[in-house]
Amino acid sequence: MDYSSCVDTSLDLNISSIRVKSEAPVDAGRSGMAKELKPTFMDFQTKPSSKEETGALVEELNRVGEENRKLTEMLTVMCESYNALRGQLMDYMSKNGEKDPQLMKNHPRNQGKKSLKDKISKAYVRTEAGDTSLTVKDGYQWRKYGQKVTRDNPCPRAYFKCSFAPSCPVKKKVQRSIDDQSVLVATYEGEHNHPHPSMEATPGSNRSLTLGSVPCTASLASSGPTITLDLTKPKSSNDDKSSKPRTDTPEVQKFLVEQMASSLTKDPNFTAALVAAISGRMFQQNNSEKW
DNA sequence: CGAGTTTGACCAGCGC
DNA sequence: GCGCTGGTCAAACTCG
Numbered sequence: 001m002d003y004s005s006c007v008d009t010s011l012d013l014n015i016s017s018i019r020v021k022s023e024a025p026v027d028a029g030r031s032g033m034a035k036e037l038k039p040t041f042m043d044f045q046t047k048p049s050s051k052e053e054t055g056a057l058v059e060e061l062n063r064v065g066e067e068n069r070k071l072t073e074m075l076t077v078m079c080e081s082y083n084a085l086r087g088q089l090m091d092y093m094s095k096n097g098e099k100d101p102q103l104m105k106n107h108p109r110n111q112g113k114k115s116l117k118d119k120i121s122k123a124y125v126r127t128e129a130g131d132t133s134l135t136v137k138d139g140y141q142w143r144k145y146g147q148k149v150t151r152d153n154p155c156p157r158a159y160f161k162c163s164f165a166p167s168c169p170v171k172k173k174v175q176r177s178i179d180d181q182s183v184l185v186a187t188y189e190g191e192h193n194h195p196h197p198s199m200e201a202t203p204g205s206n207r208s209l210t211l212g213s214v215p216c217t218a219s220l221a222s223s224g225p226t227i228t229l230d231l232t233k234p235k236s237s238n239d240d241k242s243s244k245p246r247t248d249t250p251e252v253q254k255f256l257v258e259q260m261a262s263s264l265t266k267d268p269n270f271t272a273a274l275v276a277a278i279s280g281r282m283f284q285q286n287n288s289e290k291w
Numbered sequence: 292c293g294a295g296t297t298t299g300a301c302c303a304g305c306g307c
Numbered sequence: 308g309c310g311c312t313g314g315t316c317a318a319a320c321t322c323g
Binding site: 145146 | 294295296297298
């Protein structure tokens with residue numbers, strides 16, 4: 001499976017917002033920038049700027065477009081790396097699957113017990129040091145129906161059934177990793193025959209977060225993962241006039257955009273958001289292919 | 292009082 | 308057949 005070919009790697013970085021914001025003669029004392037963009041833009045239309053300002057803005061637009069292109073390339077490279085790693089993992093698992101105690105479903109003993117469960121996936125969840133519960137918060141509702149101490153692991157294994165839908169056949173086994181007991185290993189069997197509870201509540205599964213100083217929304221739309229950086233929003237609502245830098249010159253705006261682009265590419269949170277969006281999309285894609 | 296959890300009993304498959 | 312093991316059941320219990 002080649003994820004790079006099926007994932008839309010284009011990034012919606014709200015460049016249009018940047019452009020509108022940049023084109024407008026911004027009032028430094030403004031607090032609600034987004035809601036005032038429209039009248040400002042109208043002002044711009046009725047009062048054309050000088051040629052120099054237009055040239056600088058065009059240059060800025062080109063530069064931001066280039067940033068977008070670079071980010072797209074980075075995402076493509078990440079997808080390719082993911083594919084490569086995934087391939088290696090598959091190779092490794094196919095060679096060593098029977099040695100992995102967690103893959104007991106592959107064991108002949110368990111294969112004969114029931115028709116082999118067609119959809120088995122695993123998730124590794126790191127828990128806090130003092131957390132002794134066998135709870136993996138994945139958004140679904142689970143009902144625990146049993147607990148056993150298995151031979152290969154002194155930590156008990158908990159058995160859960162999906163209780164969100166009565167007819168849902170999905171089961172989950174949760175056990176602490178024998179190597180690292182702060183890591184919970186959740187093994188899912190079967191597929192949910194109902195939408196994800198959180199997705200049902202918020203179609204598109206948008207996730208809002210803040211990347212450094214930039215508010216961001218990672219959405220998993222049908223067209224592909226989209227990370228939306230809302231550059232029109234101020235850092236915080238209590239920003240006052242004194243703390244806000246002047247953004248009414250192209251130089252300052254360029255600097256700000258460069259700062260944002262730079263901080264985004266270096267920000268681990270941004271990377272995490274990318275990973276979340278991409279793996280979420282891949283997981284979704286994977287499931288849709290299986291159905 | 293209902294829903295969820297706990298826990299011992301039970302079942303089925305496998306190896307010897 | 309027996310023992311071991313993973314998985315499931317269901318009564319008892321807990322909690323809000």
